[in-house]
Amino acid sequence: MSDRRDLDFEVSPGVQQDLTVLNDRVRRNPHDVRARNLLRATINTLVGLRNGDPGTKSLEYLSSYPDLSDCRTSYIHADPTAKPSHRIVWRDVPPREPDGIFRREIIAVGERANGRVYHLAGQRLGRPVGYTLAELSALDEPVAGRSPAQRGLMAGGVEPADEPTIWLAGP
Structure with a gap:
C-alpha cells in the first residue's frame, strides 16, 4: 500500500x-x-x-x-x-x-x-486489557465494569480504572 x-x-x-x-x-x-x-x-x-x-x-x-x-x-x-x-x-x-x-x-x-x-x-x-480480538468478537455482553473474576481474566490480567462499558456483538 x-x-x-x-x-x-x-x-x-x-x-x-x-x-x-x-x-x-x-x-x-x-x-x-x-x-x-x-x-x-x-x-x-x-x-x-x-x-x-x-x-x-x-x-x-x-x-x-x-x-x-x-x-x-x-x-x-x-x-x-x-x-x-x-x-x-x-x-x-x-x-x-x-x-x-x-x-x-x-x-x-x-x-x-x-x-x-x-x-x-x-x-x-x-x-479492555486481558482479551484477545478473538475473545472480544465472541462476546455479546459488556466486559468493562465487571470484576476480573467475573470477566474470567487470565493470571496477570489488569483491571483498568474508570473503564467505560463496552458492548460487543457475538458472531
Whole structure:
C-alpha cells in the first residue's frame, strides 16, 4: 500500500487532541528544541503515513495491554541520538466493498513510557486489557465494569480504572 490513491487517511478527534498537546508545549516553551523537534517529527511521520509509509512494525498481543494486534506503530524520531520516546498507533481498515480503498486510521499519538500510547489506543478502540480480538468478537455482553473474576481474566490480567462499558456483538 505504497500509493496514496489506495488509501483514505483518517485522523480522529482524539489524535487531533494529541497533536494540540504537542503544539501547545511548543507554544508555551518556544525555545524548547526537543519539543519543537518532536512536533516536527510527528507531523513528518503523519505525512509519511498519509503517503503510504508502512510504519515501523506490527504490534502483537501482550496480556498486560489491550489487544492491538491489528495495528501498527511508527516511531517518532525527534532526537537521532536517543531512543524514540513517542509512537503513533494506527491501522489499515479494509474496504467494505470489493473495489473500495483501504482506510488508514490514526488512533493515538503519545509517549511510549509505561505503554501510555498503547493503553490510550486500546481505550479509543474500546478494547479492555486481558482479551484477545478473538475473545472480544465472541462476546455479546459488556466486559468493562465487571470484576476480573467475573470477566474470567487470565493470571496477570489488569483491571483498568474508570473503564467505560463496552458492548460487543457475538458472531
